[in-house]
Amino acid sequence: MNLKLFWSLEVIGGLLLILGVALGIVGVEELGVSIPQIDYAPFAIVFMGVFLIMIATVPIFYEKNKTKQQRIEEKDERIMAIYQSAKAKTFNLMAVSIPFVLIGLALFGFMNKVSFFTLGGLYLIFVEYYAFQVIKNEEMM
DSSP states (O other): OOHHHHHHHHHHHHHHHHHHHHHHHOOOGGTOOOOOTTTTTHHHHHHHHHHHHHHHHHHHHHHHTOOOHHHHHOOOOHHHHHHHHHHHHHHHHHHHHHHHHHHHHTTTSSOOOHHHHHHHHHHHHHHHHHHHHHHHHHHOO
């Protein structure tokens, strides 16, 4: 597994964490940038930093504590098929639940038009890419 990506996520997360704390101490209004929710900006930046650090820490610790037997098993085709199956089921769950969440948030007034259509368009791009990959894989096999 390539750990460079995870280490870069750790660094970016740390920088976001430091930036969020600094913005909380100094104040966002000192930057002269107009943000709709000034109170939440430092909290959101700290949250993104902590989230990136948590995402990157788990694979790094897993790779460092992995035994030789685990490295051999990781290359086994059955294990790879299990992971691919889990990813496929996760995608199916997300493909069904995201439209309902988007519509629910929009109907109850928790989402504005810009974010609704941005997330909806992004969802459609992902579904179309999935359909493209299915067609491409069927042609190859």
